[in-house]
Amino acid sequence: MTTPVIELRGVSRRYDDGPPALHEASLTVRPGEAVAILGPSGSGKSTLLNLIAGLDRPDSGTVTVDGVRVDRLGEAGSALYRRSKIGMVFQFFNLLDDLTVTDNVVLPARLAGMARTEADRRAAELLELLGIDRHARAYPGRLSGGERQRVAVARALMNRPALLLADEPTGALDTAAGQDVSRLLTGLNAEGQTIVVVTHDLALARSCTNRTVRIADGRITEDVRSQAVASDAVASQAAR
Template sequence: MEDILWARGLRRHYGTGRALVRAVDDVDLAVAPGETVGVVGASGCGKSTLLHLLGGLDRPDAGEVWLGGRRVDGLSETAAARLRRREIGFVFQSFHLVDELSAAENVELPALLAGESRRAARRRAAGLLERMGLGGRARHLPAELSGGQRQRVAVARALVNDPRLLLADEPTGNLDSAAATDVLRLFAALRAEGRTLVIVTHDSRVAGTADRLITMRDGAFADETVLGARPPGAGGLGAGGLGALSGLEA
Protein backbone atom coordinates (compact mmCIF):
# COMPACT_ATOMS: atom_id res chain seq x y z
CA MET A 1 0.00 0.00 0.00
CA GLU A 2 1.45 3.35 -1.04
CA ASP A 3 2.00 5.82 1.79
CA ILE A 4 -0.25 8.85 1.68
CA LEU A 5 2.24 11.07 3.54
CA TRP A 6 6.00 10.74 3.32
CA ALA A 7 8.82 12.90 4.66
CA ARG A 8 12.57 12.40 4.47
CA GLY A 9 15.44 14.31 6.08
CA LEU A 10 13.04 16.99 7.32
CA ARG A 11 14.84 19.80 9.10
CA ARG A 12 13.81 23.16 10.56
CA HIS A 13 16.29 25.16 12.61
CA TYR A 14 15.99 28.62 14.16
CA GLY A 15 18.80 30.98 15.17
CA THR A 16 22.55 30.48 14.87
CA GLY A 17 25.53 29.60 17.05
CA ARG A 18 24.71 29.16 20.71
CA ALA A 19 21.16 30.35 20.03
CA LEU A 20 20.54 27.59 17.48
CA VAL A 21 17.30 25.67 18.07
CA ARG A 22 16.93 22.37 16.22
CA ALA A 23 13.12 22.36 16.16
CA VAL A 24 12.98 19.47 13.69
CA ASP A 25 16.21 17.63 13.00
CA ASP A 26 16.48 15.13 10.11
CA VAL A 27 13.09 13.47 10.62
CA ASP A 28 11.86 10.64 8.40
CA LEU A 29 8.16 9.69 8.46
CA ALA A 30 5.77 7.58 6.40
CA VAL A 31 2.02 7.41 7.06
CA ALA A 32 -0.20 4.83 5.34
CA PRO A 33 -3.76 5.58 4.18
CA GLY A 34 -6.19 5.09 7.05
CA GLU A 35 -3.46 5.13 9.69
CA THR A 36 -3.59 7.23 12.85
CA VAL A 37 -0.17 8.40 14.05
CA GLY A 38 0.21 10.08 17.43
CA VAL A 39 3.19 12.33 18.16
CA VAL A 40 4.08 12.97 21.81
CA GLY A 41 6.93 14.56 23.75
CA ALA A 42 7.79 17.36 26.12
CA SER A 43 6.83 20.95 25.33
CA GLY A 44 9.33 22.49 22.92
CA CYS A 45 10.50 19.19 21.45
CA GLY A 46 9.35 20.11 17.94
CA LYS A 47 5.95 18.40 17.66
CA SER A 48 3.98 21.42 16.44
CA THR A 49 6.78 22.52 14.11
CA LEU A 50 6.74 19.06 12.55
CA LEU A 51 2.99 19.26 12.02
CA HIS A 52 3.30 22.68 10.39
CA LEU A 53 5.97 21.34 8.04
CA LEU A 54 3.86 18.32 7.09
CA GLY A 55 0.84 20.54 6.43
CA GLY A 56 2.68 23.18 4.43
CA LEU A 57 2.17 25.94 7.00
CA ASP A 58 5.96 26.28 7.29
CA ARG A 59 8.83 25.46 4.92
CA PRO A 60 11.67 23.12 5.86
CA ASP A 61 15.31 24.19 5.73
CA ALA A 62 16.08 20.78 4.23
CA GLY A 63 14.30 17.57 3.35
CA GLU A 64 11.20 16.58 1.40
CA VAL A 65 7.47 16.26 2.07
CA TRP A 66 5.23 14.22 -0.25
CA LEU A 67 1.45 13.97 -0.12
CA GLY A 68 -0.40 11.49 -2.29
CA GLY A 69 2.63 10.97 -4.53
CA ARG A 70 3.23 14.70 -5.05
CA ARG A 71 6.15 16.65 -3.58
CA VAL A 72 4.73 19.65 -1.73
CA ASP A 73 7.54 21.31 0.25
CA GLY A 74 8.66 23.44 -2.70
CA LEU A 75 5.26 24.68 -3.83
CA SER A 76 4.60 28.40 -4.24
CA GLU A 77 2.51 30.09 -1.56
CA THR A 78 -0.52 30.10 -3.86
CA ALA A 79 -0.14 26.43 -4.76
CA ALA A 80 0.47 25.48 -1.12
CA ALA A 81 -2.68 27.33 -0.03
CA ARG A 82 -4.67 25.54 -2.72
CA LEU A 83 -3.26 22.19 -1.57
CA ARG A 84 -4.16 22.88 2.06
CA ARG A 85 -7.72 23.83 1.15
CA ARG A 86 -8.35 20.66 -0.85
CA GLU A 87 -6.09 17.95 0.59
CA ILE A 88 -5.42 18.70 4.28
CA GLY A 89 -7.69 19.40 7.22
CA PHE A 90 -6.29 21.20 10.27
CA VAL A 91 -7.55 21.09 13.86
CA PHE A 92 -5.87 23.43 16.34
CA GLN A 93 -5.78 23.64 20.13
CA SER A 94 -7.30 27.14 20.08
CA PHE A 95 -10.01 26.24 17.52
CA HIS A 96 -9.25 29.25 15.25
CA LEU A 97 -12.92 29.81 14.47
CA VAL A 98 -14.04 33.16 13.04
CA ASP A 99 -15.85 34.89 15.91
CA GLU A 100 -18.23 36.84 13.65
CA LEU A 101 -19.44 33.73 11.78
CA SER A 102 -21.93 31.13 12.96
CA ALA A 103 -20.94 27.50 13.43
CA ALA A 104 -22.39 26.65 10.01
CA GLU A 105 -20.64 29.58 8.33
CA ASN A 106 -17.31 28.57 9.88
CA VAL A 107 -17.70 25.07 8.45
CA GLU A 108 -18.82 26.35 5.05
CA LEU A 109 -15.91 28.75 4.64
CA PRO A 110 -13.19 26.31 3.42
CA ALA A 111 -15.61 24.82 0.89
CA LEU A 112 -16.44 28.28 -0.48
CA LEU A 113 -12.73 29.13 -0.69
CA ALA A 114 -12.18 25.88 -2.60
CA GLY A 115 -14.74 26.97 -5.19
CA GLU A 116 -17.87 25.13 -4.05
CA SER A 117 -21.23 26.78 -4.63
CA ARG A 118 -22.88 28.28 -1.58
CA ARG A 119 -25.70 25.76 -1.77
CA ALA A 120 -23.30 22.78 -1.88
CA ALA A 121 -21.15 24.21 0.94
CA ARG A 122 -24.23 24.85 3.09
CA ARG A 123 -25.53 21.33 2.51
CA ARG A 124 -22.18 19.73 3.36
CA ALA A 125 -21.74 21.86 6.48
CA ALA A 126 -25.24 21.04 7.71
CA GLY A 127 -24.62 17.32 7.28
CA LEU A 128 -21.33 17.41 9.15
CA LEU A 129 -22.72 19.47 12.03
CA GLU A 130 -25.67 17.10 12.32
CA ARG A 131 -23.37 14.09 12.54
CA MET A 132 -21.26 15.94 15.12
CA GLY A 133 -24.35 16.31 17.29
CA LEU A 134 -24.47 20.06 16.63
CA GLY A 135 -27.40 20.36 14.24
CA GLY A 136 -29.24 22.53 16.75
CA ARG A 137 -26.24 24.84 17.21
CA ALA A 138 -25.59 25.63 13.54
CA ARG A 139 -26.64 29.30 13.85
CA HIS A 140 -24.78 29.91 17.11
CA LEU A 141 -21.67 32.08 17.21
CA PRO A 142 -18.48 30.52 18.67
CA ALA A 143 -18.89 32.61 21.85
CA GLU A 144 -22.24 30.88 22.42
CA LEU A 145 -20.72 27.39 22.29
CA SER A 146 -18.81 25.38 24.89
CA GLY A 147 -15.17 24.47 24.33
CA GLY A 148 -16.06 20.94 23.29
CA GLN A 149 -18.69 22.21 20.85
CA ARG A 150 -16.24 24.69 19.33
CA GLN A 151 -13.70 21.91 18.83
CA ARG A 152 -16.32 19.75 17.12
CA VAL A 153 -17.13 22.68 14.82
CA ALA A 154 -13.41 22.96 14.09
CA VAL A 155 -13.25 19.26 13.19
CA ALA A 156 -16.31 19.61 10.94
CA ARG A 157 -14.61 22.54 9.22
CA ALA A 158 -11.46 20.44 8.75
CA LEU A 159 -13.52 17.69 7.10
CA VAL A 160 -15.75 19.80 4.86
CA ASN A 161 -13.53 19.43 1.77
CA ASP A 162 -13.06 15.68 2.34
CA PRO A 163 -9.27 15.94 2.76
CA ARG A 164 -6.82 13.09 2.30
CA LEU A 165 -5.13 13.94 5.60
CA LEU A 166 -6.25 15.37 8.94
CA LEU A 167 -3.62 17.09 11.12
CA ALA A 168 -4.50 17.90 14.74
CA ASP A 169 -2.35 19.97 17.09
CA GLU A 170 -3.23 19.41 20.79
CA PRO A 171 -6.96 19.04 20.02
CA THR A 172 -7.90 18.55 23.70
CA GLY A 173 -5.41 21.06 25.14
CA ASN A 174 -7.99 23.75 25.96
CA LEU A 175 -10.84 21.44 26.99
CA ASP A 176 -12.11 20.24 30.34
CA SER A 177 -12.31 16.52 31.02
CA ALA A 178 -15.89 16.04 29.79
CA ALA A 179 -15.32 17.96 26.55
CA ALA A 180 -12.03 16.13 26.00
CA THR A 181 -13.89 12.84 26.30
CA ASP A 182 -16.28 13.95 23.54
CA VAL A 183 -13.37 14.86 21.26
CA LEU A 184 -11.68 11.57 22.14
CA ARG A 185 -14.78 9.71 20.93
CA LEU A 186 -14.78 11.85 17.80
CA PHE A 187 -11.22 10.95 16.85
CA ALA A 188 -11.86 7.29 17.60
CA ALA A 189 -14.83 7.45 15.21
CA LEU A 190 -12.74 9.14 12.52
CA ARG A 191 -10.12 6.43 12.90
CA ALA A 192 -12.76 3.72 12.59
CA GLU A 193 -14.06 5.40 9.41
CA GLY A 194 -10.60 5.03 7.86
CA ARG A 195 -9.46 8.63 8.01
CA THR A 196 -5.72 9.30 7.91
CA LEU A 197 -4.71 11.31 10.99
CA VAL A 198 -1.53 12.72 12.50
CA ILE A 199 -2.24 13.99 16.02
CA VAL A 200 0.16 15.95 18.22
CA THR A 201 -0.95 15.58 21.83
CA HIS A 202 -0.06 15.64 25.51
CA ASP A 203 -3.23 13.71 26.34
CA SER A 204 -2.47 10.03 26.96
CA ARG A 205 -6.08 9.14 26.13
CA VAL A 206 -5.82 10.71 22.70
CA ALA A 207 -2.41 9.11 22.15
CA GLY A 208 -3.93 5.76 23.03
CA THR A 209 -6.29 5.94 20.03
CA ALA A 210 -3.36 5.88 17.58
CA ASP A 211 -2.17 2.91 15.55
CA ARG A 212 1.41 4.09 16.02
CA LEU A 213 2.90 6.40 18.65
CA ILE A 214 6.06 8.42 18.01
CA THR A 215 7.97 10.15 20.82
CA MET A 216 9.97 13.26 19.91
CA ARG A 217 12.95 14.62 21.82
CA ASP A 218 15.06 17.66 20.84
CA GLY A 219 13.59 17.80 17.35
CA ALA A 220 14.15 14.14 16.49
CA PHE A 221 12.23 10.88 16.78
CA ALA A 222 13.36 9.13 19.93
CA ASP A 223 11.02 6.15 20.03
CA GLU A 224 8.19 4.49 18.13
CA THR A 225 5.52 2.13 19.47
CA VAL A 226 2.98 0.19 17.43
CA LEU A 227 -0.27 0.18 19.41
CA GLY A 228 -2.52 -1.78 17.08
CA ALA A 229 -3.63 -2.43 13.56
CA ARG A 230 -6.03 -0.12 11.77
CA PRO A 231 -9.63 -1.23 12.35
CA PRO A 232 -11.39 -2.79 9.34
CA GLY A 233 -13.91 -0.63 7.53
CA ALA A 234 -14.56 1.60 4.58
CA GLY A 235 -12.38 4.48 3.50
CA GLY A 236 -13.81 8.00 3.53
CA LEU A 237 -16.90 9.29 5.29
CA GLY A 238 -20.05 8.38 3.41
CA ALA A 239 -23.62 9.28 4.10
CA GLY A 240 -23.53 7.26 7.30
CA GLY A 241 -20.09 8.39 8.41
CA LEU A 242 -19.70 9.69 11.95
CA GLY A 243 -23.11 8.29 12.81
CA ALA A 244 -21.70 7.16 16.14
CA LEU A 245 -21.25 10.80 17.07
CA SER A 246 -24.92 11.71 16.97
CA GLY A 247 -25.20 10.90 20.67
CA LEU A 248 -22.50 13.34 21.76
CA GLU A 249 -23.46 15.67 24.55
CA ALA A 250 -24.79 18.88 22.99
Protein backbone atom coordinates (compact mmCIF):
# COMPACT_ATOMS: atom_id res chain seq x y z
CA MET A 1 0.00 0.00 0.00
CA THR A 2 1.48 3.41 -1.03
CA THR A 3 1.75 6.29 1.44
CA PRO A 4 -1.28 8.60 1.17
CA VAL A 5 -0.78 12.04 -0.38
CA ILE A 6 -3.58 13.45 1.79
CA GLU A 7 -4.64 12.13 5.16
CA LEU A 8 -7.31 13.98 7.16
CA ARG A 9 -8.23 12.59 10.59
CA GLY A 10 -11.26 13.91 12.48
CA VAL A 11 -10.90 17.44 11.11
CA SER A 12 -13.32 20.10 12.38
CA ARG A 13 -13.52 23.81 11.61
CA ARG A 14 -16.00 26.35 12.86
CA TYR A 15 -16.11 30.09 11.98
CA ASP A 16 -17.10 32.37 14.85
CA ASP A 17 -20.34 31.21 16.45
CA GLY A 18 -21.84 29.64 13.33
CA PRO A 19 -22.44 25.95 12.74
CA PRO A 20 -19.34 23.85 12.00
CA ALA A 21 -18.13 24.39 8.45
CA LEU A 22 -16.51 20.98 8.71
CA HIS A 23 -17.21 18.36 11.33
CA GLU A 24 -15.04 15.33 12.15
CA ALA A 25 -14.03 14.88 8.52
CA SER A 26 -11.62 12.10 7.63
CA LEU A 27 -10.28 11.49 4.17
CA THR A 28 -7.37 9.65 2.59
CA VAL A 29 -6.16 10.32 -0.95
CA ARG A 30 -3.47 8.14 -2.49
CA PRO A 31 -0.97 9.10 -5.18
CA GLY A 32 -2.39 9.19 -8.68
CA GLU A 33 -5.97 9.57 -7.56
CA ALA A 34 -8.24 12.25 -8.97
CA VAL A 35 -10.83 13.16 -6.37
CA ALA A 36 -13.86 15.35 -6.84
CA ILE A 37 -15.29 17.06 -3.75
CA LEU A 38 -18.95 17.71 -4.45
CA GLY A 39 -21.49 19.58 -2.43
CA PRO A 40 -23.91 22.49 -2.44
CA SER A 41 -22.90 26.03 -1.60
CA GLY A 42 -21.91 26.38 2.09
CA SER A 43 -21.48 22.65 2.53
CA GLY A 44 -17.83 22.93 3.63
CA LYS A 45 -15.99 21.87 0.51
CA SER A 46 -14.01 25.11 0.18
CA THR A 47 -13.11 24.86 3.88
CA LEU A 48 -11.82 21.36 3.22
CA LEU A 49 -9.74 22.62 0.29
CA ASN A 50 -8.35 25.56 2.33
CA LEU A 51 -7.32 23.17 5.10
CA ILE A 52 -5.52 20.88 2.65
CA ALA A 53 -3.83 23.89 1.02
CA GLY A 54 -2.64 25.22 4.37
CA LEU A 55 -4.66 28.42 3.84
CA ASP A 56 -6.60 27.73 7.02
CA ARG A 57 -6.08 25.66 10.17
CA PRO A 58 -8.50 23.15 11.70
CA ASP A 59 -9.88 23.61 15.20
CA SER A 60 -9.24 19.92 15.78
CA GLY A 61 -7.98 16.89 13.90
CA THR A 62 -4.90 16.42 11.76
CA VAL A 63 -4.13 17.27 8.15
CA THR A 64 -1.14 15.50 6.61
CA VAL A 65 -0.12 16.09 3.00
CA ASP A 66 2.78 14.20 1.43
CA GLY A 67 4.11 13.51 4.92
CA VAL A 68 3.80 17.13 6.14
CA ARG A 69 1.57 17.90 9.16
CA VAL A 70 -0.11 20.93 7.58
CA ASP A 71 -2.22 21.68 10.68
CA ARG A 72 0.95 22.35 12.67
CA LEU A 73 2.52 24.81 10.23
CA GLY A 74 2.88 28.52 10.92
CA GLU A 75 2.46 31.19 8.26
CA ALA A 76 6.00 30.89 6.91
CA GLY A 77 5.89 27.08 7.05
CA SER A 78 2.56 27.06 5.22
CA ALA A 79 4.02 29.25 2.49
CA LEU A 80 6.99 26.93 2.04
CA TYR A 81 4.65 23.95 2.07
CA ARG A 82 2.40 25.42 -0.63
CA ARG A 83 5.44 26.33 -2.64
CA SER A 84 6.87 22.83 -2.63
CA LYS A 85 3.99 20.39 -2.24
CA ILE A 86 0.90 21.76 -3.93
CA GLY A 87 -0.30 23.66 -6.94
CA MET A 88 -3.56 25.57 -6.86
CA VAL A 89 -6.08 26.42 -9.55
CA PHE A 90 -8.86 28.89 -8.71
CA GLN A 91 -12.30 29.50 -10.14
CA PHE A 92 -11.41 33.06 -11.16
CA PHE A 93 -7.86 32.11 -12.17
CA ASN A 94 -6.19 34.62 -9.80
CA LEU A 95 -3.65 35.54 -12.40
CA LEU A 96 -1.84 38.81 -11.90
CA ASP A 97 -2.97 41.19 -14.60
CA ASP A 98 0.26 43.19 -14.55
CA LEU A 99 2.39 40.15 -15.38
CA THR A 100 2.71 38.38 -18.70
CA VAL A 101 1.68 34.76 -19.03
CA THR A 102 5.28 33.60 -18.61
CA ASP A 103 5.84 35.88 -15.62
CA ASN A 104 2.70 34.53 -13.97
CA VAL A 105 3.78 30.96 -14.57
CA VAL A 106 7.32 31.38 -13.27
CA LEU A 107 6.16 33.20 -10.13
CA PRO A 108 6.08 30.16 -7.75
CA ALA A 109 9.49 29.05 -8.96
CA ARG A 110 10.96 32.52 -8.58
CA LEU A 111 9.52 32.78 -5.07
CA ALA A 112 11.22 29.46 -4.34
CA GLY A 113 14.50 30.96 -5.53
CA MET A 114 14.81 29.16 -8.88
CA ALA A 115 17.11 30.95 -11.35
CA ARG A 116 15.28 32.94 -13.98
CA THR A 117 16.67 31.00 -16.96
CA GLU A 118 15.78 27.67 -15.45
CA ALA A 119 12.32 28.93 -14.51
CA ASP A 120 11.79 30.28 -18.02
CA ARG A 121 12.77 26.91 -19.52
CA ARG A 122 10.37 25.04 -17.26
CA ALA A 123 7.58 27.56 -18.01
CA ALA A 124 8.14 27.21 -21.74
CA GLU A 125 7.85 23.40 -21.43
CA LEU A 126 4.60 23.70 -19.50
CA LEU A 127 3.09 26.29 -21.84
CA GLU A 128 3.93 24.08 -24.79
CA LEU A 129 2.54 21.04 -23.02
CA LEU A 130 -0.70 22.90 -22.33
CA GLY A 131 -0.90 24.36 -25.82
CA ILE A 132 -0.63 28.02 -24.90
CA ASP A 133 3.01 28.72 -25.72
CA ARG A 134 1.99 31.24 -28.38
CA HIS A 135 0.60 33.45 -25.60
CA ALA A 136 3.80 33.39 -23.56
CA ARG A 137 4.36 37.15 -23.80
CA ALA A 138 0.70 38.17 -23.68
CA TYR A 139 -1.06 39.61 -20.65
CA PRO A 140 -3.86 37.53 -19.09
CA GLY A 141 -6.46 40.15 -19.94
CA ARG A 142 -6.10 39.33 -23.64
CA LEU A 143 -6.77 35.59 -23.23
CA SER A 144 -10.03 33.67 -23.22
CA GLY A 145 -11.29 32.12 -19.99
CA GLY A 146 -10.13 28.65 -21.00
CA GLU A 147 -6.71 29.94 -21.92
CA ARG A 148 -6.42 31.79 -18.62
CA GLN A 149 -7.28 28.64 -16.72
CA ARG A 150 -4.60 26.76 -18.67
CA VAL A 151 -2.12 29.45 -17.61
CA ALA A 152 -3.29 28.96 -14.02
CA VAL A 153 -2.75 25.20 -14.34
CA ALA A 154 0.71 25.76 -15.80
CA ARG A 155 1.54 28.01 -12.86
CA ALA A 156 0.20 25.37 -10.45
CA LEU A 157 2.45 22.71 -11.99
CA MET A 158 5.55 24.90 -12.09
CA ASN A 159 7.16 23.48 -8.94
CA ARG A 160 6.19 19.86 -9.75
CA PRO A 161 3.75 19.58 -6.85
CA ALA A 162 2.72 16.30 -5.29
CA LEU A 163 -0.88 17.53 -5.30
CA LEU A 164 -2.91 19.71 -7.64
CA LEU A 165 -5.86 21.42 -5.95
CA ALA A 166 -8.55 22.92 -8.15
CA ASP A 167 -11.34 25.08 -6.74
CA GLU A 168 -14.26 25.20 -9.18
CA PRO A 169 -11.82 25.25 -12.13
CA THR A 170 -14.63 25.46 -14.70
CA GLY A 171 -16.97 27.65 -12.67
CA ALA A 172 -16.15 30.80 -14.60
CA LEU A 173 -15.92 29.19 -18.03
CA ASP A 174 -18.36 28.50 -20.84
CA THR A 175 -19.17 24.89 -21.73
CA ALA A 176 -16.51 24.48 -24.40
CA ALA A 177 -13.79 25.98 -22.27
CA GLY A 178 -14.97 23.91 -19.32
CA GLN A 179 -14.64 20.73 -21.36
CA ASP A 180 -11.20 21.83 -22.47
CA VAL A 181 -10.07 22.23 -18.86
CA SER A 182 -11.68 18.91 -17.97
CA ARG A 183 -9.66 17.16 -20.68
CA LEU A 184 -6.53 18.88 -19.44
CA LEU A 185 -7.03 17.64 -15.89
CA THR A 186 -7.83 14.15 -17.13
CA GLY A 187 -4.62 14.13 -19.13
CA LEU A 188 -2.59 15.28 -16.18
CA ASN A 189 -4.08 12.62 -13.97
CA ALA A 190 -3.35 10.05 -16.61
CA GLU A 191 0.27 11.14 -16.34
CA GLY A 192 0.09 10.35 -12.62
CA GLN A 193 -0.67 13.78 -11.14
CA THR A 194 -2.74 13.54 -7.98
CA ILE A 195 -5.66 15.94 -8.25
CA VAL A 196 -8.35 17.16 -5.88
CA VAL A 197 -11.14 19.14 -7.54
CA VAL A 198 -13.81 21.05 -5.62
CA THR A 199 -16.79 21.54 -7.87
CA HIS A 200 -20.54 21.87 -8.27
CA ASP A 201 -20.21 20.38 -11.72
CA LEU A 202 -21.16 16.74 -11.70
CA ALA A 203 -20.14 16.33 -15.34
CA LEU A 204 -16.67 17.59 -14.55
CA ALA A 205 -16.46 15.23 -11.61
CA ARG A 206 -17.41 12.30 -13.75
CA SER A 207 -15.18 13.17 -16.66
CA CYS A 208 -11.90 13.89 -14.95
CA THR A 209 -11.90 12.15 -11.58
CA ASN A 210 -11.97 8.57 -10.41
CA ARG A 211 -13.42 9.20 -6.98
CA THR A 212 -16.24 11.37 -5.72
CA VAL A 213 -16.57 12.65 -2.18
CA ARG A 214 -19.82 14.38 -1.25
CA ILE A 215 -20.10 16.86 1.59
CA ALA A 216 -23.25 18.24 3.16
CA ASP A 217 -23.47 20.50 6.23
CA GLY A 218 -19.80 19.99 6.97
CA ARG A 219 -19.89 16.22 6.97
CA ILE A 220 -18.62 13.75 4.40
CA THR A 221 -21.74 11.90 3.37
CA GLU A 222 -20.46 9.81 0.46
CA ASP A 223 -17.16 8.56 -0.85
CA VAL A 224 -17.48 6.66 -4.12
CA ARG A 225 -14.51 5.22 -5.97
CA SER A 226 -14.44 4.02 -9.57
CA GLN A 227 -12.39 0.90 -8.93
CA ALA A 228 -11.14 0.23 -12.46
CA VAL A 229 -10.09 3.77 -13.09
CA ALA A 230 -8.55 4.04 -9.66
CA SER A 231 -6.48 0.94 -10.16
CA ASP A 232 -5.25 2.29 -13.49
CA ALA A 233 -4.30 5.53 -11.87
CA VAL A 234 -2.40 3.91 -9.03
CA ALA A 235 -0.61 1.63 -11.48
CA SER A 236 0.28 4.61 -13.62
CA GLN A 237 1.65 6.43 -10.57
CA ALA A 238 3.68 3.36 -9.59
CA ALA A 239 5.11 3.18 -13.09
CA ARG A 240 6.35 6.82 -13.00
